[in-house]
Amino acid sequence: MQLTRHGTQAPHGTQAPHRAQLPHGAQAPHGTGAPRGARRALAALAACATLAAHPAASQPSREVLDGAAPAIVRVIASGCGGTARGGTGFAWESAGQIVTALHVVAGCDTLRVNFQGIGERPARVARLFRPADLALLAVDQPPTLTPLLASTRIPVGETVMVFGYGLDTSTREERPLYVTTASTSTPLLSDAVNAEARTQLLSLGAPALETEILRVDGNLLPGHSGAPVLDAAGRVVGIGSGGLQRGTVGVGWAIRARYLAELARAPALADGRAPGLGTAPNSPGYATLVLGAGALRARCGQLDFIRSRTGLSLATLVASSDDQRGFQSIAMTAGRPWDVLAAMQFDIWTEQRSGAGVAVPAGGTLTPQAHGCTARWANGLVDLFVSGADVPAANDPTWPMAVELTTSAFGNAWAQEFLPFLQIDPGFSYGPPRSGPGGLLINRMTFIGQRPGQVPHAAFQTLLAKGNATIGVAAITRHYPYPMTPPPDEATYRAWVAAALAAYLSTVPP
Known part of the structure; x- marks a missing residue:
């Protein structure tokens, strides 16, 4: 991006100042001019309470979310090449079968699953489907709970919820996401990323650029890797995967739930361990939604x-x-x-x-x-x-x-x-x-x-x-x-x- 004087404007639409300092002042201020002007600006911030927002009528109800909550778990991976990772998973088809993102557990020696309010259980990788960045964990002696169901429907224009352990919190939370129309017009991961991120993803080998995704606006955060994205009926329509590091809040996507069928058909792993992924080049384009320990x-x-x-x-x-x-x-x-x-x-x-x-x-x-x-x-x-x-x-x-x-x-x-x-x-x-x-x-x-x-x-x-x-x-x-x-x-x-x-x-x- 070129920063030139030509054609630019100051934030409030005034002419850009011709100064070399940050910020610009016409003259040295004096007296007590601060409070009134500041109060007016602060009051104006509060006065604009009516704003256009994404539609929320179709989002999951509190009852639906409460029913899904017991099936959502925290995934803790250690011995991952000298590091630890935190992500989210969910019980699917049975209480002892946990879906998460492959990049949460790849190359890790020890896996634990925390059922909130119940405790931790050891886990191992039973199957993986690398193109969609998915792993299926097997958990011994799981608690009694109702697993989540999945839907291949694409909820374009709807408000859905990502439900998990964003930012490695100790309690699960739901956050709204809005499924954009790009999820049908340009559904592939390759359509959602720039050249820099494509290079990284090719080096990692997961997810594949041809994978179908849900493109979402909202709060996909580190820790949401493997988290279920729920529609109004409480069915899984996507699985948290990654995003672009385009700014302070990034841009995220979820893997389409239709790939769960591919995961279930994948060969069983004999040793219960997912091999490591490739090494991404040193580039800031792509960000997984995994949060390392010690943040x-x-x-x-x-x-x-x-x-x-x-x-x-x-x-x-x-x-x-x-x-x-x-x-x-x-x-x-x-x-x-x-x-x-x-x-x-x-x-x-x-x-x-x-x-x-x-x-x-x-x-x-x-x-x-x-x-x-x-x-x-x-x-x-x-x-x-x-x-x-x-x-x-x-x-x-x-x-x-x-x-x-x-x-x-x-x-x-x-x-x-x-x-x-x-x-x-x-x-x-x-x-x-x-x-x-x-x-x-x-x-x-x-x-x-x-x-x-x-x-x-x-x-x-x-x-x-x-x-x-x-x-x-x-x-x-x-x-x-x-x-x-x-x-x-x-x-x-x-x-x-x-x-x-x-x-x-x-x-x-x-």
């Missing part, structure tokens, strides 16, 4: 985050930005060539319920504080502040007020040390918030300020609201270089640029 976790405000992916380049993250023109405008003001910015590395911290992806400059760790989490660079000159809060469901009449209160609390938490010398910069701030797929609300604001006799400071804030969660991400610099003043040093300035771009790219899946 970092942090509770930020009222929500839990886990470091789910590491070392993604800015160029990879930009591919799924919800506001490409706004990103180009803010990135070009950094005063650094695009190849320098594109090479910046980021880790992704995923919020466990909403699936929101928060970008953090590589190596930064979210450390819990009183009101959220902070990652810090340059001896405290640059911070990234992250926090989340529970809110009622979006269809609850109290939702707009809850969003306003929680996002206001987020702004107050990081801004206290800078008040009253803080002011919104309209050049890099939305006016009203914007709506995204599936009921997402998003607002971005830039603040600048300067205490008398001290160096200027600045912050870039992204506010997200969807469903039962609000999330805020704020990049803060305590030494902001105005156009005529150089940055304190290049490393500090790059840390600030990276933090601001990370805040801009954080989002929630559709």
